[in-house]
């Protein structure tokens with residue numbers, strides 16, 4: 001575990017469940033996978049390029065007695081997503097929890113619309129592809145930030161704004177699918193958190209906007225670290241879904257409600 005070690009999920013509570021967390025070779029995704037595996041789930045560690053890092057996590061989990069596989073897929077490439085679904089069907093037979101954690105858009109040289117392609121189109125594409133193997137009673141979790149969730153009413157840092165707008169567009173597009181998912185017995189929840197201490201994104205934004213983390217910490221009272229936010233993501237996958245399908249983590253009083 002990156003920082004915390006307490007498991008937010010009951011040991012054994014996910015025995016027999018199959019879980020895919022996208023973008024899980026590092027950061028929030030990696031710790032979320034660890035929590036699921038510790039609770040007895042069979043987990044899929046999805047990576048884009050970093051196979052060695054994903055395999056290291058798989059080894060850590062299997063050496064601790066868990067079940068894990070690493071599957072590479074670039075979520076912006078539908079054929080690679082389809083191949084990942086085929087591997088999961090083949091190895092695990094289906095999926096009970098899908099966590100849409102992978103995110104980006106601040107990379108350079110990826111094209112102007114990359115943030116929207118990854119944070120909206122690829123999220124919807126991933127979910128639609130996964131529906132083939134998601135079982136009745138399964139759960140889909142979309143991970144986002146308060147800076148993105150509240151972007152329509154609360155401005156954010158210039159460098160993050162295109163990402164925030166694209167993630168909110170993704171959230172809206174996924175929420176539109178809720179009625180048809182429900183009809184298939186699939187639950188959907190958004191989990192949103194403030195800037196996370198120690199992440200690459202927060203560190204980069206703080207470098208570009210000195211004092212940004214300190215300011216958010218003061219306004220929110222506390223910022224979560226990677227392990228703490230990952231625990232909230234893991235809980236979102238198992239606890240009852242709120243009526244509006246959105247779980248806001250921590251104090252959001254400094255964000256304007258819609």
Ligand SMILES: NC(=O)c1ccc[n+]([C@@H]2O[C@H](COP(=O)([O-])OP(=O)(O)OC[C@H]3O[C@@H](n4cnc5c(N)ncnc54)[C@H](OP(=O)(O)O)[C@@H]3O)[C@@H](O)[C@H]2O)c1
Nearest residue numbers: 023027028048049074075101102103144145195196199201
């Ligand atoms: N960081 C924060 O302060 C913060 C705050 C609130 C919410 N969140 C949310 O928490 C989630 C995780 O954040 P994080 O900071 O842990 O993220 P991160 O460290 O930037 O990791 C993102 C992950 O997504 C993967 N990824 C990126 N593009 C991909 C693609 N095209 N296909 C497949 N995988 C791809 C990356 O894989 P590679 O390593 O191979 O590139 C990486 O594993 C995100 O949804 C983010 O919006 C973050």
